Amino acid sequence: MDQQEVFTKVVGILKPFVKAPEALATVSMETSVLKDLKVNSARLVDVVLEIEDTFGIAVTDAQADSVKTVGDAVNLILAAKA
Amino acid sequence: MITGLGVLAPNGHGLAAFAGALREGKSGIRHQPHLAELNFGCQVGGIPENVGEIEKSYLTDEERMAMNPNMVYAAIAAIDAFTDAGLVRPAPDADVVDWDTGAIIGTGIGGIDTIAEKLAPRTDAGKVARLGSTMVEQIMSSGNSARVAGLLGLGNQVTTNSSACNTGTEAIVDAFLRIRDGRAKRMLAGGSEGHSKYIWAGFDAMKVLNRTKNDAPAEASRPMSASAAGFIPGSGAGVLVLENLTSAKERGARIYAEILGGFVNCGGHRMGGSMTAPNPTAVQRCIRGAVAMAGLRGEQIDAINGHLTATFADPHEVGSWAKALELAPEKMPLIHSTKSLIGHALGAAGAIESVASILELHHGFVHGSINCDDLHPQLTAYESRVVHRTREVPGLEIIAKASFGFGDVNGCLVFRKYHA
Numbered sequence: 001m002d003q004q005e006v007f008t009k010v011v012g013i014l015k016p017f018v019k020a021p022e023a024l025a026t027v028s029m030e031t032s033v034l035k036d037l038k039v040n041s042a043r044l045v046d047v048v049l050e051i052e053d054t055f056g057i058a059v060t061d062a063q064a065d066s067v068k069t070v071g072d073a074v075n076l077i078l079a080a081k082a
Numbered sequence: 083m084i085t086g087l088g089v090l091a092p093n094g095h096g097l098a099a100f101a102g103a104l105r106e107g108k109s110g111i112r113h114q115p116h117l118a119e120l121n122f123g124c125q126v127g128g129i130p131e132n133v134g135e136i137e138k139s140y141l142t143d144e145e146r147m148a149m150n151p152n153m154v155y156a157a158i159a160a161i162d163a164f165t166d167a168g169l170v171r172p173a174p175d176a177d178v179v180d181w182d183t184g185a186i187i188g189t190g191i192g193g194i195d196t197i198a199e200k201l202a203p204r205t206d207a208g209k210v211a212r213l214g215s216t217m218v219e220q221i222m223s224s225g226n227s228a229r230v231a232g233l234l235g236l237g238n239q240v241t242t243n244s245s246a247c248n249t250g251t252e253a254i255v256d257a258f259l260r261i262r263d264g265r266a267k268r269m270l271a272g273g274s275e276g277h278s279k280y281i282w283a284g285f286d287a288m289k290v291l292n293r294t295k296n297d298a299p300a301e302a303s304r305p306m307s308a309s310a311a312g313f314i315p316g317s318g319a320g321v322l323v324l325e326n327l328t329s330a331k332e333r334g335a336r337i338y339a340e341i342l343g344g345f346v347n348c349g350g351h352r353m354g355g356s357m358t359a360p361n362p363t364a365v366q367r368c369i370r371g372a373v374a375m376a377g378l379r380g381e382q383i384d385a386i387n388g389h390l391t392a393t394f395a396d397p398h399e400v401g402s403w404a405k406a407l408e409l410a411p412e413k414m415p416l417i418h419s420t421k422s423l424i425g426h427a428l429g430a431a432g433a434i435e436s437v438a439s440i441l442e443l444h445h446g447f448v449h450g451s452i453n454c455d456d457l458h459p460q461l462t463a464y465e466s467r468v469v470h471r472t473r474e475v476p477g478l479e480i481i482a483k484a485s486f487g488f489g490d491v492n493g494c495l496v497f498r499k500y501h502a
Contacts, residue, residue: 016144016147017144017176019174040144043144046215046216046217
């Protein structure tokens with residue numbers, strides 16, 4: 001699974017939680033999940049569960065806390081799948 | 083003043099569909115195969131139709147992921163009532179709070195389906211980390227009103243009351259009194275109840291649900307009938323927008339009706355009352371309290387929308403109405419039960435039935451109370467006052483609506499058609 005494929009799936013997972021849908025038009029690896037996409041921080045728990053199920057990986061609390069941007073999530077997944 | 087109405091009932095969503103269903107005597111009770119598979123004695127029930135599609139135009143994906151049916155029903159009815167009142171739903175990202183508007187939206191059982199289907203099994207399996215972030219907001223008793231507050235930007239009191247089958251009526255009484263006290267200009271008031279098998283199982287186990295009409299769902303809910311054999315479980319939501327007259331006039335709002343009186347009490351589980359049976363003295367005091375607050379005499383009430391669930395209590399209830407209103411049977415108001423069409427929506431019942439009553443006042447009719455052509459023998463003297471088929475009543479002015487619930491709790495409202 002290459003970076004673009006993971007990126008697309010992560011954006012798909014985030015989409016229902018995004019409260020600034022216009023930001024999705026320019027979403028990139030640098031896009032902030034909370035500040036730019038305005039995802040409710042309480043829902044990050046659900047995003048992580050969705051990532052674990054979709055990619056078949058386990059995400060620790062510390063790893064989850066380190067995710068600030070879409071790229072952070074993508075890189076975390078690629079590292080776990082490597 | 084009542085300036086907005088919203089309803090999601092087993093026989094119709096929205097005011098036009100619901101009023102039409104009432105007028106036509108359309109039952110919302112259907113066979114429920116999942117209850118049959120699980121060996122329920124009662125295998126029919128009232129569940130609003132097509133909600134999965136309807137909710138998409140009211141709620142975002144994120145909101146829907148955090149809501150069980152109880153919350154979804156409340157949200158749809160509340161948004162409908164708010165819009166019907168001519169109020170504009172604020173944008174989610176607009177930092178505007180309406181400090182003058184609150185909500186009392188009750189529920190009898192709440193999010194037990196979420197507890198049973200998700201919280202308990204995952205917790206017991208050692209998978210707390212798999213619960214996600216939305217458990218608390220779905221299982222907290224106030225989940226339905228809390229969600230509505232966010233959807234509509236409400237800034238006055240927002241709470242959920244619970245008094246079993248009296249919940250919806252109590253919510254309206256409490257909201258009415260809050261406005262009367264000058265503590266709010268507007269209140270959304272009503273109740274909601276989901277349709278989970280886990281809600282209905284306990285009632286089935288008590289054998290208070292009718293298990294004799296599984297093959298004829300539309301005939302299953304039989305208030306005031308000689309062949310009544312228990313109530314039929316229902317679900318849905320009803321919400322009213324209550325508003326003080328000054329505010330309603332300033333906005334140029336359409337006013338359906340006004341609340342003249344409201345009263346709640348409890349029978350103390352004494353004098354014939356218990357956890358599951360009403361103390362008749364308390365029932366009569368409750369009705370008298372509402373009618374006295376309205377400043378009316380019994381003969382001035384045109385119609386009664388009773389609690390009337392189709393249990394052994396129906397004849398006792400009608401007798402209590404007669405005593406409280408001090409009227410001979412043949413002088414009683416018209417008597418009918420909305421539960422004959424939609425079943426007993428528990429915590430939503432009083433609210434949905436209040437919406438029915440106000441629509442009746444607004445349109446000038448009293449809907450037929452179906453399935454009691456074989457009137458209970460103890461009600462023979464009231465035969466001429468029981469509305470079997472829908473009647474046009476152009477001069478309909480005043481309806482009394484009451485609910486009586488487990489816990490020996492009672493509520494009564496008196497509505498009058500509004501004339502500008």
